[in-house]
Amino acid sequence: MVGSAGSNEKVNLLKTKFGFDNAFNYKSDTDIAAALKRCLPDGIDIYFDNVGGATLDAVLLHMRRRGRVAVCGMISQYNLEEPYGVRNLSVVIPKALRVEGISFVDYFDLYPKFEEDMAAYIKEGKVAVVEDIAEGFESAPAALLGLFSGSNVGKQLVVITRV
Template identity: 60%
Template sequence: MAQVKNKQIVLKNYVNGFPKESDMLIVTSDTINLNLPEGSNAVLVKNLYLSCDPYIRGRMSKTKGSYIDSFTPGSPIEGLGVAKVLESGHSNFKKGDLVWGGTRWEEYSVLNAPETLFKIEQTDVPLSYYTGILGMPGMTAYAGFYEVCSPKKGEYVFVSAASGAVGQLVGQFAKLLGCYVVGSAGTKEKVDLLKNKFGYDEAFNYKEEQDLDAALKRYFPDGIDIYFENVGGKMLDAVLPNMRLNSRISVCGMISQYNQEQGDGVRNLFHIITKSVLMKGFIVTHFYHMYPKYMEMVMPLIKQGKICYIEDIAEGLESAPTALVGLFSGRNVGKQVVVVARE
């Protein structure tokens, strides 16, 4: 029975405040068998790409800070990734299949819930795309924009954290539909990306704005029809007075709040009443049944060059802690991906 050492990234202990690289340890486990036991229903995979996503922060806290259970200190961090099947006891997968879905931050994983995996059928695009535009972030942008917001041509759309894994897609979807789109980001480089690469009509650096309400009035003198919420806190408070009658807010995430013990208060909620605003949060897994429909839409757009996707690639499993921590200071430009191994 073949055995190998298995490098892993484990959570050292529960985290308070901003995560640090030292909250995670790079360890080499004793050994992992590269054969499954007789009768196993599991899937043994070699991890190729790992996805760094903000929701992971919630799972690093002892109290339930996410819609998924907290991690166990001393155990490998869990997340989404792309992997190659080395051996399968499950009828849906066979040796050599490429898959994306739930895995762990390690070189090899035995996955006992293979129903969380999607088989990769189309390989004429970068495999890393299945951590982003063809994976969970892509589905998040699709569901949050089209299903939650019910957009119409000509509407005014605002996207916060607009250059991130989800935001860059929302803006492009909105432009393809014929909307007026403005995004916010945290650096000049990201603002330039939004306007010159992703086709946003306008973009601004929120860190340079003394008054977010005034900034939004500058770009949306007639108000906002759709706000795709990725930030929360002060940004949400500034957006609410600028929403139009019968507008919609899709609440995808609130990254400004993830590392706070006490979240920011939002004072302008009364505008939800006076402007008949529909504000709805959503969990992307509730829309995974729509994945085939999404793929039918997005793959031709990628191949025809009508949509682009920017990735921030970190090489090597050992780079994962730095990559994850960087999400919360805006260090990444585009979707943060960690390369564990190239097929």
């Protein structure tokens, strides 16, 4: 499993805390195609997309035949006047790729079970957690904007009040 992140601190966390075999910093390793070839010389079977744009474009070329792309987010494409035009989409045909969007709204009914299962996994150490906690409602706008510059390292939370 290989990940990409925007700082060396995050790259190290992927490798040391989150069980990734390898990871690269897409901000310093700007040739994403070369980074993919180096980290995944045999190609990609499954790509979990949280970024979209140029990363998705490079990944498509590096997918193995009959690979799967789960599209969860495209954070590089939000709030742009002109979104990046993905150029390599046609490889979906010869590579027989399956590309599928997933949205949490379709799984609300499973939330209580998710909460119960995930709490147990975290307690048992099966799932690692890193959180960034901002204090107070007034810190919420900055915390939200920080997602787009990558200033959060872990899951960004905002504490409204402590009881």
